[in-house]
Amino acid sequence: MSRKRALITGITGQDGAYLSHLLVEKGYEVHGLLRRSASADVVNSRLRWIGVADKVTLHDGNLVDQASIIRVLQIAKPSEIYNLAAQSFVKSSWQQPSLTGTVTGLGATHMLEALRTVCPEARFYQASSSEMFGTVQEPVQSETTPFYPRSPYAAAKLYAHWMTINYRESYGLHASCGILFNHESPLRGIEFVTRKISDGVARIKLGLQETLALGNLDAKRDWGHARDYVKVMWLMLQQDKPDDYVAATGRTASVREFCELAFAHVGLRAGDHVVVDQRFLRPAEVDVLLGDASKARDKLGWEAETSLEQLVAEMVDADLARLRTHEHL
Ligand code: NAP
Numbered sequence: 001m002s003r004k005r006a007l008i009t010g011i012t013g014q015d016g017a018y019l020s021h022l023l024v025e026k027g028y029e030v031h032g033l034l035r036r037s038a039s040a041d042v043v044n045s046r047l048r049w050i051g052v053a054d055k056v057t058l059h060d061g062n063l064v065d066q067a068s069i070i071r072v073l074q075i076a077k078p079s080e081i082y083n084l085a086a087q088s089f090v091k092s093s094w095q096q097p098s099l100t101g102t103v104t105g106l107g108a109t110h111m112l113e114a115l116r117t118v119c120p121e122a123r124f125y126q127a128s129s130s131e132m133f134g135t136v137q138e139p140v141q142s143e144t145t146p147f148y149p150r151s152p153y154a155a156a157k158l159y160a161h162w163m164t165i166n167y168r169e170s171y172g173l174h175a176s177c178g179i180l181f182n183h184e185s186p187l188r189g190i191e192f193v194t195r196k197i198s199d200g201v202a203r204i205k206l207g208l209q210e211t212l213a214l215g216n217l218d219a220k221r222d223w224g225h226a227r228d229y230v231k232v233m234w235l236m237l238q239q240d241k242p243d244d245y246v247a248a249t250g251r252t253a254s255v256r257e258f259c260e261l262a263f264a265h266v267g268l269r270a271g272d273h274v275v276v277d278q279r280f281l282r283p284a285e286v287d288v289l290l291g292d293a294s295k296a297r298d299k300l301g302w303e304a305e306t307s308l309e310q311l312v313a314e315m316v317d318a319d320l321a322r323l324r325t326h327e328h329l
């Protein structure tokens with residue numbers, strides 16, 4: 001039997017690395033869309049870190065250039081497509097709202113339209129987000145909770161979400177949306193709060209800095225591990241019928257609590273080092289998110305496996321190891 005072929009957009013990001021690893025382990029031929037960068041040495045650093053850089057095939061392309069997507073689909077001939085590419089940093093979406101709308105929103109339409117034209121039998125995963133719940137309309141959010149986006153990023157994701165559902169209903173595509181709550185890892189971008197904290201804690205522990213400047217310490221998120229969350233993406237595309245699923249841990253914690261866990265892991269106290277800096281506040285905030293993943297548990301057999309304490313420890317330990325070996329990521 002020939003190997004299954006998958007195409008991952010956003011393969012150089014956090015989830016792209018973990019998903020590549022999972023699919024390579026499962027015997028897939030993995031292809032990825034790679035946008036051109038002048039910093040060639042850093043583009044696949046996550047794929048190298050996780051040990052799959054030489055096991056995936058990268059294709060030059062960009063979500064805003066539909067011709068490039070069509071060409072990549074014609075070459076890669078995937079049976080599964082994971083659309084992970086996005087301008088994914090919420091804070092930047094106020095500074096670059098049009099770019100965020102074009103890549104994070106319209107980019108999904110480019111993918112769906114290319115798929116419909118080139119390989120309509122391929123199964124499609126859209127990376128939807130808990131940010132779409134924004135100002136939460138129910139204390140625990142599930143697939144039936146109404147959306148209330150609070151940022152240009154969330155509005156763009158909501159457009160991509162509904163376009164995926166619309167293409168499923170209009171053309172009968174096997175297209176599914178994973179409404180994933182925050183998931184983190186040692187491969188998280190340094191601008192996101194969890195990695196900023198784990199890196200900061202490691203630097204303070206090693207005597208490289210004294211304080212850690214953060215924004216809203218009261219914001220609460222349902223934080224899981226990216227390694228667990230890429231499994232739900234794959235499971236969704238193995239179902240006979242496409243559908244939308246929430247993935248979450250069912251536990252919420254504040255940025256302050258995340259800090260306390262991270263500092264305690266190295267024997268320090270967050271209160272001695274964390275300072276609030278107004279520059280890291282947002283024009284509009286998502287105060288609290290808490291997900292109900294019972295549909296994914298009942299229909300897919302999926303559950304988050306990593307506790308918040310395990311996640312924090314793994315991230316801080318990885319940053320300590322990186323700083324000790326002068327490795328940058
Ligand atoms: P990430 O680390 O920021 O990765 C984003 C990826 O998109 C990178 O590979 C990036 O390439 C690529 N990209 C950006 N603009 C592009 C463009 N114009 N054309 C092609 N590729 C482009 O994000 P992540 O944390 O892995 O998240 C994966 C997806 O899930 C994103 O869509 C994100 O919005 C969504 N999501 C994430 C979470 C979470 O908690 N992590 C939760 C819900 C949903 P470069 O490497 O060149 O920058």
Ligand code: F7E
Nearest residue numbers: 088090129130131181182191192193194214215216219280
């Ligand atoms: O912020 C607060 C900040 O940037 C989390 C993306 O993957 O998850 C992510 O979006 C919270 C916010 O992630 C700092 O105000 C405090 O309330 O780590 P974040 P995010 O905005 O939740 C969703 C599900 C996605 O889909 C996105 O793509 O932490 N916060 N102080 C801070 N945040 C940052 N970045 N930096 C601070 O200093």
